[in-house]
Amino acid sequence: MLKKILIPLLIFSFLAEWCYSQNVSNDTKLRGIISEKGQAEVVIAGRNRLAIDRLTRIYSIRSVKEKSIHILLSPLTVERFIAEGYDYKIAESSDNKGVISSANLTEAMEWDSYPSYTQYDSIMRSLASSYPSLCMLDTIGTSINGRLVLVLKISDNCKVDENEPEVFYSSSIHGDETAGFILMLRLSEYLLKNYSLNTRVKNLVDNLEIWINPLANPDGTYRSSNFIISPVRFNANGYDLNRNFPDPEAQGVTRQKETIDMMSFLAEHRFALSANFHSGEEVVNYPWDRWSAEHADNNWFYMISRAWADTVHLHSRAGYMNYLDNGVTKGYDWYPIYGGRQDYVTYTLNGREITVELDNNFITPTSDLNNIWEYNYRSLLGYLENATYGIRGQVIDAFNSEPVPAKVFIEGHDIDNSHVYSDTLTGFFTRLLLPGSYDLTFTAEGYWDTTVSDITVIHRERTDLTVKMLPDLNPVDTTNPAKPLFYPNPGSILIKAILPEKIRGTVNIRLFNMTGKKVSDYETETWDRNPIKLDVGRLPAGIYFAVFTNKETKHLCSGRIVIIR
Numbered sequence: 253m254l255k256k257i258l259i260p261l262l263i264f265s266f267l268a269e270w271c272y273s274q275n276v277s278n279d280t281k282l283r284g285i286i287s288e289k290g291q292a293e294v295v296i297a298g299r300n301r302l303a304i305d306r307l308t309r310i311y312s313i314r315s316v317k318e319k320s321i322h323i324l325l326s327p328l329t330v331e332r333f334i335a336e337g338y339d340y341k342i343a344e345s346s347d348n349k350g351v352i353s354s355a356n357l358t359e360a361m362e363w364d365s366y367p368s369y370t371q372y373d374s375i376m377r378s379l380a381s382s383y384p385s386l387c388m389l390d391t392i393g394t395s396i397n398g399r400l401v402l403v404l405k406i407s408d409n410c411k412v413d414e415n416e417p418e419v420f421y422s423s424s425i426h427g428d429e430t431a432g433f434i435l436m437l438r439l440s441e442y443l444l445k446n447y448s449l450n451t452r453v454k455n456l457v458d459n460l461e462i463w464i465n466p467l468a469n470p471d472g473t474y475r476s477s478n479f480i481i482s483p484v485r486f487n488a489n490g491y492d493l494n495r496n497f498p499d500p501e502a503q504g505v506t507r508q509k510e511t512i513d514m515m516s517f518l519a520e521h522r523f524a525l526s527a528n529f530h531s532g533e534e535v536v537n538y539p540w541d542r543w544s545a546e547h548a549d550n551n552w553f554y555m556i557s558r559a560w561a562d563t564v565h566l567h568s569r570a571g572y573m574n575y576l577d578n579g580v581t582k583g584y585d586w587y588p589i590y591g592g593r594q595d596y597v598t599y600t601l602n603g604r605e606i607t608v609e610l611d612n613n614f615i616t617p618t619s620d621l622n623n624i625w626e627y628n629y630r631s632l633l634g635y636l637e638n639a640t641y642g643i644r645g646q647v648i649d650a651f652n653s654e655p656v657p658a659k660v661f662i663e664g665h666d667i668d669n670s671h672v673y674s675d676t677l678t679g680f681f682t683r684l685l686l687p688g689s690y691d692l693t694f695t696a697e698g699y700w701d702t703t704v705s706d707i708t709v710i711h712r713e714r715t716d717l718t719v720k721m722l723p724d725l726n727p728v729d730t731t732n733p734a735k736p737l738f739y740p741n742p743g744s745i746l747i748k749a750i751l752p753e754k755i756r757g758t759v760n761i762r763l764f765n766m767t768g769k770k771v772s773d774y775e776t777e778t779w780d781r782n783p784i785k786l787d788v789g790r791l792p793a794g795i796y797f798a799v800f801t802n803k804e805t806k807h808l809c810s811g812r813i814v815i816i817r
Contacts, residue, residue, distance in 0.1 A: 279334050282342055286330050290475055290484040291428075293343035294333070296321045304587050309502065312485065312492040315532055316587040328490030350617025353479045363438045363625065365618050366430065369399065369474045372467065375437060376402045383444040386410055386457060392465060393513025396488035399470040401513060406443050406462040414461065415646070417639040417682045418521050421632075422465040423529035425494045425593065427472015428483040431616040431624045432529025432608075436466035438625055439632055452633060459640050463521065468528075469493055469510060483615065494528075495589060497596035501542050505591060514593070518601055522675070524682040525639040526605040528593055531614050534573040536560045537607040539598045540668075541583030542590050547598070548670035552686045554580065556638050557606060560631040568627035575609075583607070599669050604684055606635075642684040643707060645717030647674040647694055652782050655679030656721050658696040663703075665690075687711040694719050698740035698748065723748070735809050736800060739783075742814035748783035751800055751809065758803040761786070763796050763813075771796070775803065786813070793817040 285292040296307075297320055304321060307313060311329055314322040322343065325333055353367075354360035357374050360367035367375060380389035388410040392401040407414070421439070423432030443462065446453040456462065467473060471488040473480060487493055487508055495502075496511040538553040540546075547553055561579030564572065573579040576586060583594065597605040610616075610624055647658045655678050661671035674681040674694075683692070687709050694702045699721040709715055724739060737750045751759065756778050763772040763786070771791060778784045786798065793815050801808040 278340070278342065282325070282334065283330060285342065285345070286325060286327055289345065289482055290326065291486060292325050292330070293345070294323050294325060294338075294340040295343050296323065296338055296340050308587065308589055312495060313587060313589065314485075321587075324485050324492075326484070326486045326490035326492075328486075348481065348483075348615060350619060351480060351615060352618040361441070363434055364621050366434070366480045367437075368478045369470060370478055372437075373400065373402070376404060376466075379404060379440055379444060383447075386444055386447055387440075392468075392517045393510065395469070395471040396509055397471045399474070401465065401468060401470065401510065403463055403465040403517070404440050406440065406457060406464065407460065408458045410461075415678055415680045416459060416461050417524040417644070418461045418463065419636055419639050420463045420465070420518075420521070420523040420526035421529070422468050422526070422593075424466070424473055425468040425528060426485040426492070426530060426614075427469040427475065427487075428485050428614050429529075429531035430473065430480065430483070430614075431531045431610040431621070433466050433473065434616075434621050435529065435610065435624055435628065435632075436464050439629065440464050440466070442629065455640070456633065456636050460636060462636065463523070468514065471510075480615075494530075494593055495591040497591050497593050498600060499542060499591045499595065500599075502590040515596075518597060518603075522601060522673070523597070523603050523605075524672075525636070525684065526597055526603060527635060528605065528607055530607060530609050531611040531616060533575050533609040534579065534612055535575040535586075535609045536573075536580050537583045537586065537594070537609065538580075539583060539595055539605070541592045541595050542588055543668075544584050545668070546582075548665055548667050549604075549685065550582075552684065553604070553606070554582075555686065556635065560606075560608065560635055563631045563634055564627050567630060569623070572627055602669055602672050637712075638684060639682065641712055641714055642682060642709060643690075643692070643715045643717055644682050645674075645680070645719060647679040647681065647696070647719045647721060649699075650720040650722045653720075656694075656696050656699060658694040658699070658719075658721065661693055661695075662690055663693055685709045692717075692719075694721060696721060697743065697745075698723055700724055736798065736811040738798075738811060738813050742816040743788065744816050745787070745789040747786045747788055747813055747815075749786060749798065749800070749811075750783045751778060754805065754807045755800050755802050755809055756780070757805075759784070760801040760803055762799045762801075763788075763791075764799070766795050788813070788815050791815055 282292055299319060312324045314324045352365045354365040354371055357371050359365060360371045376389055380387045386406055388405045390403050392403050394400055421436055423436045443453055447457050469487055472486055473483045475484050476482045487510055491508050493510055496508050536557040538557045557580045561573050594605045594607050597603040647656045649656055657676040658674045659671055660681050660683060672681055672683050690707050691703055691705045692707055702719060702721050738747055741747060758777050760775050762770055764770050776784055796813050797810055798813055799810040
């Protein structure tokens with residue numbers, strides 16, 4: 253009897269020890285791969301929504317298949333993953349099979365090989381210098397290792413900021429997803445070469461300011477040398493940059509330099525429309541990534557995403573870009589991510605961004621680069637054309653026609669920051685909408701709310717609109733005040749002041765804080781009843797006294813303003 257009991261116990265003990273040794277061996281192998289290659293892909297069985305949500309908050313999920321979760325680990329995350337004791341398999345690495353590096357700049361610009369980083373830099377500079385009236389080279393910032401994050405501006409007056417929608421294409425925020433890198437370079441050349449030859453291209457370049465950033469994560473793509481030899485998803489610090497943006501659902505994130513630079517660039521331009529390009533699947537992904545709720549313009553997002561995929565299907569091999577809903581998905585329906593750029597642009601910056609997965613291969617073999625272009629270039633053009641439709645307008649002051657920075661929204665429709673804003677310097681705005689009739693409401697500090705009703709949006713056409721907003725203090729009714737009249741007061745950025753007639757002319761303006769310290773002293777001129785502007789955007793919140801003195805007569809008046817933040 254004792255013998256019968258001991259045998260199963262010995263077998264169980266042997267199996268347990270064997271499994272433990274296997275796990276230890278697996279962990280050792282995993283560490284070795286990451287030490288050598290900078291990353292490793294592991295696969296966990298299952299597709300439980302709660303499990304996915306927890307994992308995506310900690311690790312970089314690469315994809316979610318029918319019955320498995322694919323996670324990419326970096327030196328930053330591998331030890332925590334091992335410590336948590338998951339049952340996992342290590343996915344085989346495809347390495348760089350089929351990747352050919354360009355021998356020189358001429359070969360690189362044939363677009364069927366991969367340039368070195370030096371050649372890439374030269375290509376960008378060459379495009380700008382070859383088409384100086386259409387193309388300007390700029391930088392978004394630098395990577396951790398000091399590489400330039402380059403961007404081209406393509407427009408008919410590229411050196412001028414025009415009242416045109418700004419649009420943005422960006423690729424390879426994941427350094428080992430390379431199809432979009434070459435696609436963006438080739439698109440840049442295509443737009444420039446065909447400006448005088450193709451009416452569709454000319455319409456885009458004439459009516460938009462097109463910004464193209466082929467490589468958002470140069471340290472990931474060129475991890476180990478000047479050539480693409482061992483690219484990784486992550487930046488030089490081991491962070492997934494497409495999980496690194498501000499997110500109301502994610503806390504305690506260590507913001508990376510590349511992310512901070514990109515955030516500044518995006519905030520400066522406030523793109524009306526944008527897309528970022530990835531690989532690993534073949535599908536067009538639209539917001540939201542982090543919430544199951546639909547965006548207020550969900551149907552519009554589906555329409556433009558559907559148009560991308562459907563156009564691709566007309567020009568591609570059978571089976572290309574047919575994943576999920578025949579090539580289209582809402583991000584959260586696939587799997588949630590937090591800190592992604594798509595949701596940051598769409599939510600925080602009130603923009604409209606999608607994510608396009610171009611290739612099932614993360615590193616596209618050079619033999620397939622021409623196919624990726626042929627399948628997608630018409631969709632690239634068609635997507636940009638969306639920014640030339642919808643409602644385009646300007647918000648101005650009803651009395652002096654100066655630009656007004658206003659919130660533009662549709663009552664009962666807009667939620668989760670789906671509204672837009674007019675530009676602070678020009679008053680210009682773009683609102684992209686499905687065809688239909690809309691009532692737009694405009695609100696701005698110091699102005700009465702204004703609603704324009706029954707604005708018609710027609711499919712693939714543009715509706716132009718000029719909105720004149722009335723100040724909540726009407727200058728016509730205050731021709732000769734006895735003391736300065738301020739509005740809005742309290743104010744946060746600009747406070748306007750209407751001065752008594754005897755003060756008008758060349759006026760000295762001084763601002764004092766509550767301690768009596770002078771914080772501003774300058775001169776301006778005013779000769780009529782229009783208000784002068786006090787730029788208080790850089791002053792701390794608080795109470796201030798403004799003193800206005802006519803330089804010739806020495807007449808003066810003063811009043812109190814309140815600055816809020």
